[in-house]
Amino acid sequence: MSKTALKANNSKLEWVDVIEHVYESRIDAVGLNERVASLATRSIKKESKLEALNMIVSMCDLTTLEGEDTKGKISQMSAKAVKPDPGDKSIPSVAAVCVYPSLVSIAKEKVKNSNVKVAAVSSYFPSGQVPMDSKILDTKFAIEEGADEIDIVINRKAFLEGDYRKVYDEIVELKEVCKDVHLKTILEVGDLRTYENIRKASLISLAAGSDFIKTSTGKLTVGSSRQACYVMAKAVLDYELWTGVQAGIKVAGGIRDAKDAIRYLVLINEEMGDNWLTPDLFRFGASSLLDDVLKQIRKLKTGAYQASYYFPRG
Amino acid sequence: MVNWKYSESIESSEIVNIKKKYQNYIGGKFVDPSSKKYLNTVSPSTEEILSKIPLSNQKDIDSAVKAAKTGFEKWSSITPQERSQYLFKIARLIQERSREFAVLESIDGGKPIKESRDFDLPQVAANFFYFAGWADKLDISWSAKELKPYGVVGQIIPWNFPLLMLAWKIAPALATGNTVVLKPAETTSLTALHFAELCHDAGLPAGVVNIVSGDGSTGANIVNHKDINKIAFTGSTHVGKLIQKSLAGRDVGLTLELGGKAANIVYEDAAIDQAVEGVVNGIFFNQGHVCCAGSRLLLQESIHDQFIKKLEKRMQTLRVGNPLDKNTDIGAINSKEQLDKITSLVNEGVSDGGDLFQIECELPGNGFWFRPSLFTNVQPSYSIAREEIFGPVLTTLTFRTPEEAIEIANNTEYGLSAGVWTEKGSKILWTADRLEAGVVWANTFNKFDPSSPFGGYKESGFGREGGRHGLLSYLKASL
Amino acid sequence: MIEIKKTYKNYVDGKYVRSESGKTYSVKLGNEHFELPLTSRKDIRDAVVSSKSGFKKWNSTSPYTRTQILYRLSEMLEGNRKSYLSILQNSSFTKKYAEKDFENSIQKIIWFAGLADKWEQLVGNLNPVSGEYFNISHQNPIGVVFSLNKNTISLSQLILSILPPLTVGCSVISLSNDSGLLALKFAEDINNSDLPPGVLNILSGDFTKLIDDVSKHVEISLVSIHDNLSQEAIKKIEVNASESVKRVKINPSTEGISSILPYLETKTVWHPKGT
Incomplete structure (x- = not known):
């Protein structure tokens, strides 16, 4: 099966243009929190809920990023990515599996007859605290192994030291390595802390050519939040205004249940519009989320609450 | 891409017992x-x-x-x-x-x-x-x-x-x-x-x-x-x-x-996305049936086009309909009489020369409804810029300098409330001092609390x- | 001994002016008659124009400066103690009464002078609202105040009908009838007190002929009546006032904090607290 190519961000903004926008990052935290809280009061029931749950499945990057990952573990997960619920054929495949570079080839093999993509984390995920040459090597390796998508981390050291130019330049360099391979840039919002920082990092990453911006590595206690997602959504919309490019958002880290995931969908739907309700532009990085979503789908269809053992391990 | 519609989610009315006749x-x-x-x-x-x-x-x-x-x-x-x-x-x-x-x-x-x-x-x-x-x-x-x-x-x-x-x-x-x-x-x-x-x-x-x-x-x-x-x-x-x-x-x-005809002043150095939210909340809260509604949007000229674009996009997400649907943002206009008043003022605004934007949405067959509306290209002399409409209708005026913003804001017989949006602290205080209004919401709007005095100039x-x-x-x- | 008989004039915008109508009325002081300006409709209009600009200046004067200017007023009065006493005594008061009235006036001016840089601390406060908000209620002076002085000759009464609004930053148009001479004498001291022109305008005349001109004037924010008017007159004022939601105060308190409350508008400002 041939895989559809994702849209690429080919309209990099020059540094002089982006820096002006970066310094104009103004956010009122209280107003933002209130808006996000009010979006969470949407009541998604019945058909709209089923539709949402199916969307969430199709937007999942099923992920394992552990030192203990083995061929067996990746094979299991990849099989589940292709057929999340063998008992219900109407449920779509997930968007991608997300693994370390050394496991890309195994995942590739297992998903080859599906539309599921393989994403690799690179640039010395999760800290990124290595010289640039190493990040380039890491990324090149993942691409050579067959990765369809590359998830990199921004240089938080440089960012927090105020060296925004370095953050930008590094992403530009990695984008050149990636070429048409889809580039997702992780901001690690838990390290950035303030909404202004999240917006600045979003704009820098987008301007440097990222196809997606992603909230978190999933390795911190502070993972994704709907507030951070909101900030990123607004940055993506502004970037579209300036360049015409529609970039994507991936939320990852701490999204464990369907209810929370639906709230993200509501946020994207109302703040960005249903253009963005596609795996091409919105993803969930998740390990345990998928199981809860599958349970909820079956609950909606059968009316009964479900047990985990009805669903295969991933 | 999908067209994701929210299903109805109706609050049960069984909890309330409406009598046939009251005393x-x-x-x-x-x-x-x-x-x-x-x-x-x-x-x-x-x-x-x-x-x-x-x-x-x-x-x-x-x-x-x-x-x-x-x-x-x-x-x-x-x-x-x-x-x-x-x-x-x-x-x-x-x-x-x-x-x-x-x-x-x-x-x-x-x-x-x-x-x-x-x-x-x-x-x-x-x-x-x-x-x-x-x-x-x-x-x-x-x-x-x-x-x-x-x-x-x-x-x-x-x-x-x-x-x-x-x-x-x-x-x-x-x-x-x-x-x-x-x-x-x-x-x-x-x-x-x-x-x-x-x-x-x-x-x-x-x-x-x-x-x-x-x-x-x-x-x-x-x-x-x-x-x-x-x-x-x-x-x-x-x-x-x-x-x-x-x-x-x-x-x-x-x-x-x-009554009121509050100015909601947005300076160019505001947190724009929150200002858009504040402006929406300021005028569309409770169908705009709010005496302190931010019914006059005062935009600094330099951000006018960008702001209006964002505002219209945001307005389009407002959900008008059954008040008992938990996902409804804009309910019914309170009475036929009020609906007629709003309609007539909006018609006057159009014939005066204002540009009217109304969101696209289906309205229920029965009941009193009005689409959330935004006027641009409005002159301060138009009725829609001076009279209290008391409905979901926002009127936009522009200004060039803080002094001009104050002049326009205070150019009304009303003085109930006002809003100011800027991330510059000293400009907030300067503006708040000069606004003739009993309540000034800075970087927020339509906030109420029993401990907070409310009333007009x-x-x-x-x-x-x-x-x-x-x-x-x-x-x-x-x- | 009284000074040489002179022509008293209205005090408007820092200048001594005759009524534009050219009309005067006569008051008796001791054995002498003095002609005082009979304020006309147009004089009121001019006074309001002056008071509006006076309000701007006075309201933007720092509280500390206002305190000093008001205190200086007491010094000016003190310097003219003799003239005031002679006016009061020639108005058939005893020396003791005159001295007491004068003494009282000085005390009141000093009291209000010292309040000018404090009242906001007494009437404003933070409000403990729910949520991440800073919320403060503070006060603005209401604007141009018209104050009708009591129709008895008393310096302290005159002072008390003027000082409360003045202290909080309002500009004041004060009208006196029988006590007009004392008021216009007081006006002379104002001119030497550094009070900016237009902050305090002092007029003499017959209020009953000016009711409509005053109470219908939209740019007068508040009318305070310290005299005993007929029910009919009060009703007329209040009916007129309703056309522009004008505030009317009948015999407002001149004591303590409650003396200044009528002249204040409470402004509540909200701001979020966030990072």
Whole structure:
């Protein structure tokens, strides 16, 4: 099966243009929190809920990023990515599996007859605290192994030291390595802390050519939040205004249940519009989320609450 | 890409029992109006006749005022601590019956359940809680020697926040030792009449709270009653002026909370996305039936186009429809009369030359509805830039400098509220100082709290409601 | 001994002016008659124009400076103690009464002078609202105040009908009838007190002929009546006032904090607290 190519961000903004926008990052935290809280009061029931749950499945990057990952573990997960619920054929495949570079080839093999993509984390995920040459090597390796998508981390050291130019330049360099391979840039919002920082990092990453911006590595206690997602959504919309490019958002880290995931969908739907309700532009990085979503789908269809053992391990 | 539609999510109305016919609450008893006349009360979202409410006449007001006079003796004879405890008790009962009141408010008035449930009712309870605690602390509330209640207070309230306006009136009046005769608005009397039951259940002494429904003539009977000691009115500036005139030469206290045409000033260095939210909340909250609504958007010219683009996009996500749907943002316009007024002003705005943007959405077949609307290319002389529309209609004006923003903002007979958006602290303070408005929301809008005084400058009225300052509205100036 | 008989004039916008009508009325002081300006409709209009600009200046004067200017007023009065005493005594008061009235006036001016930089601390406060908000209620002076002086000759009464609004930053148009001479004498001291022109305008005349001109004037924000008017007159004022929701205060308190409350508008400002 041939895989559809994702849209690429080919309209990099020059540094002089982006820096002006970066310094104009103004956010009122209280107003933002209130808006996000009010979006969470949407009541998604019945058909709209089923539709949402199916969307969430199709937007999942099923992920394992552990030192203990083995061929067996990746094979299991990849099989589940292709057929999340063998008992219900109407449920779509997930968007991608997300693994370390050394496991890309195994995942590739297992998903080859599906539309599921393989994403690799690179640039010395999760800290990124290595010289640039190493990040380039890491990324090149993942691409050579067959990765369809590359998830990199921004240089938080440089960012927090105020060296925004370095953050930008590094992403530009990695984008050149990636070429048409889809580039997702992780901001690690838990390290950035303030909404202004999240917006600045979003704009820098987008301007440097990222196809997606992603909230978190999933390795911190502070993972994704709907507030951070909101900030990123607004940055993506502004970037579209300036360049015409529609970039994507991936939320990852701490999204464990369907209810929370639906709230993200509501946020994207109302703040960005249903253009963005596609795996091409919105993803969930998740390990345990998928199981809860599958349970909820079956609950909606059968009316009964479900047990985990009805669903295969991933 | 998908077209994801939210399914209906309707709040059950089983919780509320609407009677076929209501009675006045006078002197601790539920009584038929001596007029024997009733008004139909209609659901603005379906046009269905919900019930009948008394159309009270002079005799009914006589007996209510008499009951309040008797009630005042009783209310004055108990201790401040006891008065405080009654108010606390009412606050608790409201919390317990909150969902019932919220549903009733949405059915009778047309506001979205999201707002009646998450805003109106929590604020109603909060007002009783807040003023309950003042009842036994009046002696330390102001550095003044003698504080005295007026006695019998006549209160006339509007239809936009029926139960909340009741709370704004009754809680401070009772806390300061007055007794009340309250008339709810004729289109939205049901929650007030249910509140009467709650007072009864709380064991409030007879005559302390009297609730009589009716129309404008009923209100006039209250204002003109010889034994009324004070009038508190919230409503239009037109009626407020008539009341002030009626009371001329009489020793009757008066507070007025009237209309507004608030400027919501957005400077170019604002947090734009939050400003868009604030502007939306400022004008579309409660269908724009808000006296302090931010109905004049003042945009710095440099950000006009970008801001309007974002605003229109955001407006398009507003969901108009059944007030009982939990996902409804904009409910029904309160009455046919109000809908006609909004329609006519908007038509005038278009014929004056304003550019009108209205969101695309389906409107229900029955009921009174108006699409959220935005005017651009408006001159300050247009009626839509000067008159209170009291509906979901925002008018945009532009300015070049802070000085010009202030001139435009203050160029109105109203002075109830204003908004200012900038991330520059000193500009906020500079602007707030110069705005002639009783409430200034900086980097936020339409925020309310029982502890926060509310009320207008100029022709938006006088006196404050809420907070320590709100006590003075119900205490005689013999301080 | 009284000074040489002189022509008293209205005090408007820092200048001594005759009524544009050219009309005067006569008051008796001791054995002498003095002609005072009979303020006309147009004089009121001019005074309001002056008071509007006076309000801007006075309202933007720092509280500390206002305190000093008001205190200086007491010094100016003190320097003219003799003239005041002679006016009071020639108005058939005893020396003791005159001295007491004068003494009282000085005390009141000093009291209000010292309040000018404090009242905001007494009437404003933070409000403990729910949520992440800073919320403060502070006060703005209401604007141009018209004050009708009591129709008895008393310096302290005159002072008390003017000082409360003045202290909080309002500009004041003060009208006196029988006590006009004393008021216009007082106006002479104002001119030497550094009070900016237009902050305090002092007129003499017959209020009953000016009721409509005053109470219908939209740019007068508040009318305070310190005299005992007929019910009919009060009703007329209040009916007129209702056309522009004008505030009317009948015999407002001149004591303590409650003396300044009528002249204040409470402004509540909200701001979020966030990072």
